[in-house]
Amino acid sequence: MLPSYYENNTHFLIAVDCIIFGFRKKELHVLLTRRPVEPLKNEWSLMGGFMEENESLTQAAEKVLYRYTQQKNIYMEQVGAYGEVDRDAGGRVISVAFYAMVKMENFDTSLARKFDARWINVTALPELVFDHNQMVHDALTLLQYKVSTEPVIFNFFDKKFTLPALQDLYEAIYQIPLDKRNFRKKLGTMDLLDKLEVKDKESSKRGAYYYSFNRERYADLIKAGRRFSM
């Protein structure tokens, strides 16, 4: 039996909206869909869903992510809660936004048809429903901060990546060009990447070496009181 102090208060619908980021061909994309229900049916929208009774906010977000990507263990972080009274034209809904980094190389394109989902370049977003444009903006700001202070950018890749691709990704996130030599020097001084034997021959004739992120050396760096910085 719940205390009446609790139950005499208003109850609210809670939604979770996910800003799903992916990287391909030098561009940072967001996974959008055509909103399947009224109001604003068929307008562009983030991937979302209502929170259910026996799940945490995090679990609700994981559920949404799994539904639209079929991937598990996606890197995800909360952006914040959005609670303006009129933010959702369909009713009083408080929404909690999460951003996620997915490996687009693994993305199942049949999902796109099933959910009417499309990857849209973050620099060319259409008008989204409700406050979703604001959410994307806030998510990108947070993403910029995160990838500059923690080695989370590697979540966009499936284990290995080339340095040109990594630089392209940082440039797409920061939305500024970076100097190639300075970029590689800075990466080099942290000594966190392992150069692999293989090259990516798809995006150039010469081919670029693949690298992988070394978690053990990152742990050592942190233990030594140093920090990731890009």
Add this chain to the structure above:
Amino acid sequence: MLPSYYENNTHFLIAVDCIIFGFRKKELHVLLTRRPVEPLKNEWSLMGGFMEENESLTQAAEKVLYRYTQQKNIYMEQVGAYGEVDRDAGGRVISVAFYAMVKMENFDTSLARKFDARWINVTALPELVFDHNQMVHDALTLLQYKVSTEPVIFNFFDKKFTLPALQDLYEAIYQIPLDKRNFRKKLGTMDLLDKLEVKDKESSKRGAYYYSFNRERYADLIKAGRRFSM
């Protein structure tokens, strides 16, 4: 009439919890209270309240801040939403945390008696109810970031402040000692403070000059593409 797509979903209690920071005598404090209701009645808790029907999250937080401080226009920022299933022993409640910076010099001590409120040094917090310790920790992390990148620290003062007090405050927030000369040099290069005629004679015999933050010059600095950094 609401679409059934909306109303067929579970509704939740939403609370707002405020981490109210204040600064006095070289120490950063948080305003705590003894929880007035069951469960965990009389345990240490943040200031909070349930969200009501016709208010935004921000308005709900402002309401809580006003109730416990009687101050308006308090600088406030959202920390995030907390939604673990068992986070509140009294029922299923999603809480959104906000931190606030208040001017302790203006604080009305009669409020302390009325609400059983006490300022507690942030380095010596007791065990708080639910996930409130986590909220304070997250709020402090965010506060550290904010005061290093935006000139928001001045919200702890009522217009004027001395440089020793400002340095003490940064040290209390960062929880590391700072070098006095380097601190003043860095402040000086941004040229955002106006030296006043008057001195504070309370905390030393010689007295320290008061300064005030110059909003116009800060706007100019931003316009010039530069940024606040401390």
Add this chain to the structure above:
DNA sequence: GCAAAAGTGTTGTACTTACACCCATGG
């Protein structure tokens, strides 16, 4: 053989850190 992308070092400048003494005043 040439276009297209990968890879590689140096130098000047700006910022950060470390550090010690004199000053003003109330008691």
Add this chain to the structure above:
DNA sequence: CCATGGGTGTAAGTACAACACTTTTGC
């Protein structure tokens, strides 16, 4: 006159920014 906190500059080290040419290879 002395204890207490306020105020001031310099030099070394580190990090950042700017910049151009050679290498590889598919076509």
